[in-house]
Amino acid sequence: SRSLNLAVIPGDGIGQEVVAEGLKVLSAVLPQDVKLETKEYDFGARRYHATGETLTDADLEALQQHDAILLGAIGDPSVPSGVLERGFLLKLRFAFDHHVNLRPSKLLPGVATPLAGQPEIDFVVVREGTEGPYTGNGGTIRKGTPHEVATEVSVNTAYGVERVVRDAFARAQARPRKKLTLVHKNNVLTFAGHLWTDIFNKVAEEYPEVTTEYIHVDAATIFLVTQPERFDVIVTDNLFGDIITDLAAAVSGGIGVAASGNINPSGDFPSMFEPVHGSAPDIAGQGKADPTATVLSVALLLRHLGYEAEAARIEEAVAADLGERGGLPARSTAQIGDALAGRVAG
Amino acid sequence: SRSLNLAVIPGDGIGQEVVAEGLKVLSAVLPQDVKLETKEYDFGARRYHATGETLTDADLEALQQHDAILLGAIGDPSVPSGVLERGFLLKLRFAFDHHVNLRPSKLLPGVATPLAGQPEIDFVVVREGTEGPYTGNGGTIRKGTPHEVATEVSVNTAYGVERVVRDAFARAQARPRKKLTLVHKNNVLTFAGHLWTDIFNKVAEEYPEVTTEYIHVDAATIFLVTQPERFDVIVTDNLFGDIITDLAAAVSGGIGVAASGNINPSGDFPSMFEPVHGSAPDIAGQGKADPTATVLSVALLLRHLGYEAEAARIEEAVAADLGERGGLPARSTAQIGDALAGRVAG
Ligand SMILES: CC(C)[C@H](C(=O)O)[C@@H](O)C(=O)O
Ligand SMILES: CC(C)[C@H](C(=O)O)[C@@H](O)C(=O)O
Numbered sequence: 077s078r079s080l081n082l083a084v085i086p087g088d089g090i091g092q093e094v095v096a097e098g099l100k101v102l103s104a105v106l107p108q109d110v111k112l113e114t115k116e117y118d119f120g121a122r123r124y125h126a127t128g129e130t131l132t133d134a135d136l137e138a139l140q141q142h143d144a145i146l147l148g149a150i151g152d153p154s155v156p157s158g159v160l161e162r163g164f165l166l167k168l169r170f171a172f173d174h175h176v177n178l179r180p181s182k183l184l185p186g187v188a189t190p191l192a193g194q195p196e197i198d199f200v201v202v203r204e205g206t207e208g209p210y211t212g213n214g215g216t217i218r219k220g221t222p223h224e225v226a227t228e229v230s231v232n233t234a235y236g237v238e239r240v241v242r243d244a245f246a247r248a249q250a251r252p253r254k255k256l257t258l259v260h261k262n263n264v265l266t267f268a269g270h271l272w273t274d275i276f277n278k279v280a281e282e283y284p285e286v287t288t289e290y291i292h293v294d295a296a297t298i299f300l301v302t303q304p305e306r307f308d309v310i311v312t313d314n315l316f317g318d319i320i321t322d323l324a325a326a327v328s329g330g331i332g333v334a335a336s337g338n339i340n341p342s343g344d345f346p347s348m349f350e351p352v353h354g355s356a357p358d359i360a361g362q363g364k365a366d367p368t369a370t371v372l373s374v375a376l377l378l379r380h381l382g383y384e385a386e387a388a389r390i391e392e393a394v395a396a397d398l399g400e401r402g403g404l405p406a407r408s409t410a411q412i413g414d415a416l417a418g419r420v421a422g
Numbered sequence: 423s424r425s426l427n428l429a430v431i432p433g434d435g436i437g438q439e440v441v442a443e444g445l446k447v448l449s450a451v452l453p454q455d456v457k458l459e460t461k462e463y464d465f466g467a468r469r470y471h472a473t474g475e476t477l478t479d480a481d482l483e484a485l486q487q488h489d490a491i492l493l494g495a496i497g498d499p500s501v502p503s504g505v506l507e508r509g510f511l512l513k514l515r516f517a518f519d520h521h522v523n524l525r526p527s528k529l530l531p532g533v534a535t536p537l538a539g540q541p542e543i544d545f546v547v548v549r550e551g552t553e554g555p556y557t558g559n560g561g562t563i564r565k566g567t568p569h570e571v572a573t574e575v576s577v578n579t580a581y582g583v584e585r586v587v588r589d590a591f592a593r594a595q596a597r598p599r600k601k602l603t604l605v606h607k608n609n610v611l612t613f614a615g616h617l618w619t620d621i622f623n624k625v626a627e628e629y630p631e632v633t634t635e636y637i638h639v640d641a642a643t644i645f646l647v648t649q650p651e652r653f654d655v656i657v658t659d660n661l662f663g664d665i666i667t668d669l670a671a672a673v674s675g676g677i678g679v680a681a682s683g684n685i686n687p688s689g690d691f692p693s694m695f696e697p698v699h700g701s702a703p704d705i706a707g708q709g710k711a712d713p714t715a716t717v718l719s720v721a722l723l724l725r726h727l728g729y730e731a732e733a734a735r736i737e738e739a740v741a742a743d744l745g746e747r748g749g750l751p752a753r754s755t756a757q758i759g760d761a762l763a764g765r766v767a768g
Contacts, residue, residue: 151609157608157609157612157615157619158608158609158610158612158615158616161609161610162609162610162612166610189538190537190538190647190648191536191537191538191647192535192536192537192538192539193538209555209574209576209610209611210610212612214575214576214611214613214614215613216613216616216617218580220620221580222580222581222584223579223580223581224579224580224617225577225578225579225580226578226579226613226614226616226617227575227576227577227578227613227614228555228575228576228578228611228613228614229560229573229574229575229576230555230560230573230574230575230576231571231573232571232572232573232574233569233570233571233572234564234567234568234569234570234571235568235569238568261661261664262503262504263497263503263504263507263508264504264507264508264512264555264556264661264664265555265560265574266503266504266508266558267560267561267562267572267573267574268560268572268573268574269503269504270504270562270572271562271570271572273503274566293665294664294665294667294668294669295668297643297665297666297668297669297672298668298669298671298672298677300669301536301537301647301669301672301673302536302672302676315607315610318607318610318639318640319639319640319643319665320643321640322640322641322643322644323640323643323644323646323647323669325644326643326644326647326648327647330648331644
């Protein structure tokens with residue numbers, strides 16, 4: 077019999093609530109013969125205040141024993157900006173070499189978008205997850221004086237760029253439209269830009285069926301609101317990916333439904349799945365959070381572990397649920413979770 | 423009698439066409455007693471191919487003699503990416519210390535936006551223009567090999583950040599809503615982020631009437647499409663400003679109407695005014711380009727030089743013209759220029 081050994085990190089704010097619903101749906105969708113084991117880990121603001129710890133070596137070792145990680149949200153206004161982001165979220169992505177940060181955007185029928193005319197949106201962003209301006213390289217001199225200088229170094233390696241570009245080409249090849257867009261700013265960030273562009277063009281030769289294009293990140297934000305249908309797969313750098321996936325989430329139904337996977341395709345370390353949204357402390361504990369993004373992250377998790385049919389069942393359930401929402405009275409976090417669990421159990 | 427001694431850089435592609443209309447409107451709006459002198463400069467792809475030059479020391483000396491610079495667009499697919507951007511546009515911004523990159527966004531009545539529900543949009547982005555990831559710091563080792571490493575260094579100084587933050591506070595103070603938003607990514611880019619945040623908070627103490635807020639750049643892209651009315655003045659770093667002003671242009675009428683000023687408030691060097699759009703080689707020479715963004719850039723130029731009434735007349739003419747466009751047959755570049763010149767001559 078099979079088993080799924082999951083690390084669960086509810087985290088801060090609404091993280092607790094949405095993860096509970098994600099697990100509800102996971103239990104409902106898993107085949108009978110799969111033994112689901114979950115272990116909950118305490119990370120985030122509470123633990124930081126209690127112990128000063130964000131993510132220790134022992135934590136990493138424990139997490140490493142799992143098949144995958146499900147994360148709710150990390151972050152609280154009581155913790156200085158950057159402490160949990162660098163000390164937990166990014167530390168984990170870097171430690172487990174999560175170089176493929178996968179963020180699908182699909183505008184489902186019946187879902188509200190801020191864009192006029194209900195455009196067709198169905199693309200996936202492959203965001204690099206371990207390099208670029210996220211490496212924490214840089215520093216400050218003469219801090220707090222009128223002569224302070226602060227630097228941030230974007231580090232880009234052929235090794236790091238090529239593996240994520242290859243992953244994106246393979247994903248584009250597997251989709252009906254077979255189109256891949258490189259988003260960068262190679263006219264200004266010429267060092268990193270040339271590296272990305274050269275590798276992109278080189279790998280493209282191995283994928284003659286994939287249509288390729290290059291778009292500057294500034295222009296990409298325009299197309300995301302004026303012609304989102306032009307995108308199929310996008311591959312981009314860590315920071316540009318951070319920015320355009322929030323915009324992509326906004327135009328394709330809001331961050332209430334945006335899922336993501338921090339994936340290490342080698343399997344050397346467990347991959348982590350999390351909603352794109354944050355901990356939303358303003359609505360935490362009120363049963364108001366939409367668990368859909370977490371539930372869709374569970375679908376990504378299942379697909380990553382080979383449970384394709386179950387992943388698809390969750391996505392169909394979400395599409396059906398969202399399609400029926402319009403006009404209905406607002407439901408609680410648990411009510412949405414129950415509805416989705418009911419559908420996938422079907 | 424007064425004089426206005428203008429350097430004119432039509433540049434590439436549609437630059438030629440839109441600048442001609444900008445000058446038409448400028449001539450029409452200027453008071454009789456102002457002697458307008460213009461000198462045209464040849465920069466861009468043609469000159470680069472002919473001479474290998476993008477912007478020489480002698481060019482800079484010549485440009486420096488003018489009161490201001492009007493630029494159409496620079497860039498052509500025949501020139502490798504980065505050559506004209508770094509060799510001309512950025513070189514000029516850096517040489518003339520254009521640290522205030524001013525980009526207003528106003529959705530005028532009757533103008534189409536990709537957003538549903540015709541939201542109220544009226545804000546201005548103060549983008550830092552001489553620092554950040556635009557400095558060209560960085561480099562490449564082992565180029566073209568599997569071991570290539572390319573870096574880009576974002577350089578941020580207290581001097582550079584404080585002057586642009588001060589400029590933004592002064593602008594916010596002068597507007598009815600008196601609100602200033604700092605956009606950065608201080609939870610990840612902690613070195614630069616702390617510098618920006620600390621200086622922002624320090625200068626805020628001198629402007630008790632200005633309401634302040636901080637938003638991460640990724641979240642800012644969400645608000646730009648879901649709640650653009652929340653913004654009044656935004657101050658941000660060079661790269662974040664590049665990205666969010668293209669998005670801002672897209673939601674507030676398109677880059678056909680987005681104007682910008684590369685301003686050196688000290689007056690030590692001439693400031694440069696240019697449409698946000700590029701050279702659009704695909705439609706160049708066909709009389710299809712909308713000169714409105716250039717005409718609005720002329721208004722920013724006039725305001726910078728103290729011609730407030732004339733700047734306002736141009737902006738009113740553009741608002742009136744755009745308000746009447748809906749349903750009208752498409753007009754040529756020159757027809758739009760003629761219409762605007764006619765209105766401001768009034
Ligand atoms: C919280 C922050 C560190 C994170 C990021 O910038 O990657 C978030 O914005 C995201 O997109 O997952
Ligand atoms: C062409 C390019 C160098 C420029 C920039 O990145 O600043 C442009 O995108 C702009 O916004 O003016």
